Amino acid sequence: MPQPAVSVIVPNYNHAPFLRRRLDSIFNQTYQDFEVIILDDCSSDNSKEIIEQYRNRPQISHIVYNELNSGSPFKQWARGFDLAKGEYIWIAESDDWAELNFLEETVRRIETNKVNLVFTNSYIVTPFEKKIDVKIERDVLFDGKSLLRSKMIFQNFILNASAVLFKRKTLADIPKTYQNFKSSGDWLFWIEFCLVGDVYFCSKILNYNNRHGENTTTQWGKRMSSGQSAVEDCMIFHYLKMKGYIPFYHYHSIVVSRLKWADANASKFDSIASYKAARKCWESEIRSESFSTLIFHIVNMLYIILKMAHIKS
Structure with missing residues (x-):
């Protein structure tokens, strides 16, 4: 198989109900210069049966079945990166699906704008509704560090x-720390991309993020209720703080908002210990919760006063 332009990595774990739709949305792309790497993380459903139906597709370069579950989607990402030969990489999560021109549109933008990473707008699809992810109506070229400071420090x-879609060669500049995470490794991974180059946003809705209740981005999954997500988010916050990317006010406002979130959702944690662990990691980032709360309220009040003065003028 000649070297492809794009390596499509499909990490799967027990997503048999969604696999056909996902794989069909890949193999039927209008842009066909790609390889497909399927990584199954020891699924216990009939995923293997479905995957094997695609084995003879010419774009398939690797199908790997883990004998033991890796315990982290990001370890699966890294395994796919090691196998990938394309200039660009698309991590096509096994429960999502794409418009058939996803690669055509993203490859054109990443090449035209000479960026390390392109991401498209998405529909977030739940059993009850479908909503647009990013409320930006035009394409935007972001300076990576500006995007970090304006958006990525918060969430x-x-x-x-x-x-x-991102450039494979950029992986050489990305620390491997994200592989140690089980919940928030993707946030850290994209942060590292922001630190090494520009990012392009495609406003076309070309991706469908399937929130079906069992995926890693479902709000109250096991990693949220166990407190693991809160702890990992705090680790990322601490990392950004040490690098000097969090301004004084946001330093306090982020911590206060995370503590308020933990308190408001205390009953959703799987135990009192999980709730306390989630809260404790954020408390450790400040010397005084009352001081941070005071800073938060003072700056908010100043913002309201300035906004009212602007309206009157």
Whole structure:
């Protein structure tokens, strides 16, 4: 198989109900210069049966079945990166799906704009509704560090890996720390991309992020209720703080908002110990919760006063 332009990595774990739709949305792309790497993380459903039906597709370069579950989707990402031969990489999560021109549109933008990473707008699809992910109506070229300071210090702005195409060679500049995470490794991974180059946002809705209740981005999955997500988010916050990317006010406002979130959702944690662990990691980032709360309220009040003065003028 000649070297492809794109390596499509499909990490799967127990997503048999969604696999055919995902794989068909890959193999039927209008842009056909790609290889497909399927990584099954020891699924216990009939995923293997479905995957084997695609084995003879000419774009298939690797099908790997783990004998033991890796315990982390990001370890699976890294395994796919090691196998990938393409200039670009698309992590096509096994429960999502794409418009058939996803690769055509993203490859053109990444080449035209000479960026390390392109991500598209998405529909977030739940059993009850479908809503647009990013409320930006035009394409935007972001300076990576500006995107970090304006968006990524607060939360993962690049919410779904399935919406992203990136240059494989950039992986050489990305620390492997994200592989140690089980919940928030994607946030850290995209942060590292922001630190090494520009990012392009494609406003076309080309990706469907399937929130069916069992995937890693479902709000109250096992990693949220166990407190693991809160702990990992705090680790990322601490990393950004040490690098000097979090301004004084946001330093306090982020911590206060995370503590308020933990308190508001205390009953959703699987135990009191999980709730306390989630809260404790954020408390450790400040010397005084009351001081940070005071800073938060003072700056908010100043913002309201300035906004009212602007309206009157």
